[in-house]
Amino acid sequence: MVFYRGVSAISRLRSRAVQQSSLSNSARWLQMQSSSELDLKSQMREIIPEQQDRLKKLKSEHGKVQLGNITVDMVLGGMRGMTGLLWETSLLDADEGIRFRGMSIPECQKVLPSAQSGEEPLPEGLLWLLLTGKVPSKEQVNALSKELAHRAAVPDYVYKAIDALPSTSHPMTQFASGVMALQVESEFQKAYEQGDVHKSKFWEPTYEDALNLIARVPVVASYVYRRMYKDSSIIPLDDSLDYGGNFSHMLGYDSPQMKELMRLYVTIHSDHEGGNVSVHAGHLVGSALSDPYLSFAAALNGLAGPLHGLANQEVLLWIKSVVEECGETISKEQLKDYVWKTLNSGKVVPGYGHGVLRKTDPRYVCQREFALKHLPDDPLFQLVSKLYEVVPPILTELGKVKNPWPNVDAHSGVLLNYYGLTEARYYTVLFGVSRSLGICSQLIWDRALGLPLERPKSVNMEWLDNFMRLKR
Ligand code: NMX
Ligand code: MLT
Numbered sequence: 001m002v003f004y005r006g007v008s009a010i011s012r013l014r015s016r017a018v019q020q021s022s023l024s025n026s027a028r029w030l031q032m033q034s035s036s037e038l039d040l041k042s043q044m045r046e047i048i049p050e051q052q053d054r055l056k057k058l059k060s061e062h063g064k065v066q067l068g069n070i071t072v073d074m075v076l077g078g079m080r081g082m083t084g085l086l087w088e089t090s091l092l093d094a095d096e097g098i099r100f101r102g103m104s105i106p107e108c109q110k111v112l113p114s115a116q117s118g119e120e121p122l123p124e125g126l127l128w129l130l131l132t133g134k135v136p137s138k139e140q141v142n143a144l145s146k147e148l149a150h151r152a153a154v155p156d157y158v159y160k161a162i163d164a165l166p167s168t169s170h171p172m173t174q175f176a177s178g179v180m181a182l183q184v185e186s187e188f189q190k191a192y193e194q195g196d197v198h199k200s201k202f203w204e205p206t207y208e209d210a211l212n213l214i215a216r217v218p219v220v221a222s223y224v225y226r227r228m229y230k231d232s233s234i235i236p237l238d239d240s241l242d243y244g245g246n247f248s249h250m251l252g253y254d255s256p257q258m259k260e261l262m263r264l265y266v267t268i269h270s271d272h273e274g275g276n277v278s279v280h281a282g283h284l285v286g287s288a289l290s291d292p293y294l295s296f297a298a299a300l301n302g303l304a305g306p307l308h309g310l311a312n313q314e315v316l317l318w319i320k321s322v323v324e325e326c327g328e329t330i331s332k333e334q335l336k337d338y339v340w341k342t343l344n345s346g347k348v349v350p351g352y353g354h355g356v357l358r359k360t361d362p363r364y365v366c367q368r369e370f371a372l373k374h375l376p377d378d379p380l381f382q383l384v385s386k387l388y389e390v391v392p393p394i395l396t397e398l399g400k401v402k403n404p405w406p407n408v409d410a411h412s413g414v415l416l417n418y419y420g421l422t423e424a425r426y427y428t429v430l431f432g433v434s435r436s437l438g439i440c441s442q443l444i445w446d447r448a449l450g451l452p453l454e455r456p457k458s459v460n461m462e463w464l465d466n467f468m469r470l471k472r
Contacts, residue, residue: 038143041207043132048203048448051088055449072464079275080355085283086451087274089130089441097362098272100126101133105268105362113138115242115263117256120370123243123266123437124148127214130271130441149239149246151215158182159223171224171426172304176297178220182213183293192289202289203448209292210440217436218243221429222250229423247433251421257374258419264370265412268363269431271438276355277302278309278432282439283446287454292443299439300432306350309409309431314350316413316424318342319383328379335383335390343398351410352391354403363408367415380414 036042067083074082090100100108112121112135124144128136136144161181162174183189188205191197197205219237226234235250244263248254253262274283282299286292303309326334342349354361368388371381388406395404413427445451459467 038140040128040131040140040144040147040211041204043134044203044207044444044448047132051445052449075459075464078355084456085274085280086449087279087283087442088445088449089438090271090273092273092356094356094358097357097359100271101129103129103135105366108267109366111135112267113141115245115259118260118263120244120260120264121267122263123270123434126267126270127437127441130438131444145242146239148211148215148243149237149241151212152219152237152239154182154216154219154223155185157184158220162220162224162227167228170304171228171429172300172310172432174224174228175217175221175429175432176300176304178224179213179217179293179297179300182216182220183291183297185212186291186293187212188291192291199450203444206292206447207444210444213292213296214436214440217433218247218250221433222247224429225251225423225426228426253419253421255419258421261370261374261415261419264366265415265430266434266437268366269408269412269434271435271441273356274442276308277305278435279439279442283442284454286443286446287451292440295443296436296439299435303432303435304428307348309428309435311350311407311409312412312427312431313424315409316417316427318350319380319387319414320424322383323380328383330383330386332386332390335386336394339387339391339394343394349391349395352395352404352406353401354405354407357405357407358403360405361407361410364406364411367408367411371411371415371418375415375418378414378418380417384411384414 068081070082074080090098091102092098096104098105103111108121108126108129109119112125112129114120114122122141122145125136125141128134128140128144158178158181162178165174165177187208188202191202191205223234226232230252235252237246238249239246241249242263244266245259247266248259248262253259271279274280278299281302282295285298286295290298306314322330322335322338326338330338339349368385371378371384375381387410391406392404395401412430413424416422416427416430417424
């Protein structure tokens with residue numbers, strides 16, 4: 001139940017936003033859906049039994065097949081290279097990069113529907129692909145756009161929970177707190193407490209939570225942005241817009257190019273197979289049958305770390321510090337010195353390196369292509385391009401860095417900065433909004449496939465010493 005209070009100007013604006021989305025009740029929405037072809041949940045209902053059978057067959061026929069050996073290095077080294085998770089929505093190749101349900105980023109850009117006057121894929125299309133494994137039609141994507149806009153009502157207490165924090169607190173703290181407050185409406189938690197849903201049907205309330213969460217996070221994220229940087233002048237959702245366009249609009253950026261950037265941004269940051277810190281955290285927490293809000297909040301807390309999602313903030317701040325010290329037209333020699341200075345002070349070069357990738361991240365490449373098309377003369381873009389030439393040889397020279405190439409975060413900040421979204425501390429929130437698509441899609445599948453509680457075995461150094469002694 002959504003609760004409205006119209007006491008202040010902000011509350012009135014919020015209420016307007018909520019009223020515009022007053023059809024958010026998902027049951028009502030489903031009544032309005034005339035064709036199951038256009039209804040994502042009906043499509044999933046058809047696909048799920050096939051996939052359940054597939055998993056059963058894999059287990060019974062191949063359950064005892066070995067996938068590799070676990071070495072001590074792997075145990076001590078953050079489980080790098082250890083295959084240990086099932087993740088259906090995307091798969092990462094060390095050289096090629098990410099594939100969403102088998103499709104590379106350029107393929108997604110080619111086949112996923114775009115906005116009427118745009119070229120970049122609509123994130124709703126990617127969500128459909130992640131959930132069903134099928135490329136949606138334009139009509140299916142339009143229906144999903146409308147469904148998400150109708151689900152986007154955010155209860156007033158969510159804003160109050162955020163308002164309880166100092167406006168100077170980190171945007172990720174405010175965002176994650178907002179997501180936790182959204183949890184009050186969890187349909188999964190309600191269903192579980194009432195005890196009237198059989199576990200084979202857990203995916204259904206999970207689906208409702210997941211779609212509501214995906215719909216609502218841009219509203220919460222925009223609220224945090226406008227609260228922090230725009231005197232709390234809140235911009236209500238426009239339900240005639242698509243997901244990415246709307247997010248850009250609510251943040252206060254209405255240029256067609258920024259909306260296109262947002263569509264691309266949300267699409268490419270959505271998922272990166274199952275082992276990265278944020279999605280793994282979400283999946284782990286979800287495996288305890290914690291609902292999607294609890295799971296996604298956990299994921300956000302992982303994303304907020306500087307070695308993971310916070311790197312996009314760190315990159316822009318670092319680039320700005322380069323400019324502050326050396327100016328925009330810095331030479332390659334000066335840039336080399338600056339990189340060495342960073343490394344010699346015991347810091348990492350943000351935006352470079354990766355736990356799995358061993359080549360330039362295709363998410364970097366597609367952002368570079370966007371920049372070459374729309375902002376080729378931007379001085380910060382040119383600096384980013386110069387870094388692409390300067391940093392990899394230096395990291396290679398260090399001798400220990402496994403991947404000297406840039407990752408997704410090396411590029412995103414300068415694009416946002418160019419369109420006026422200059423507040424670097426906010427950038428990880430954008431990443432977080434996008435990641436809701438991947439994490440929530442897999443959570444639905446986790447429940448549909450009945451995946452178990454995640455509980456790997458740990459050992460201590462004494463155990464390892466004893467093991468080695470016995471082996472000798
Ligand atoms: N700058 C300096 N040193 C680096 C870098 C870098 N960009 N990347 C790796 N190293 C170091 C790393 O710190 C480690 O040093 P030590 O043995 O002294 O601890 C050594 O090289 C070996 O690390 P790798 O095995 O190459 O990398 P790992 O898988 O452990 O870590 C990252 C991956 C992404 C954490 C690491 O490359 C890094 O810190 N990059 C900079 C931060 C960043 O851009 N993170 C964003 C990743 C993408 N994302 O969005 O999550
Ligand atoms: C991600 O998008 O999650 C990052 O590239 C980190 C990773 O995949 O390990």
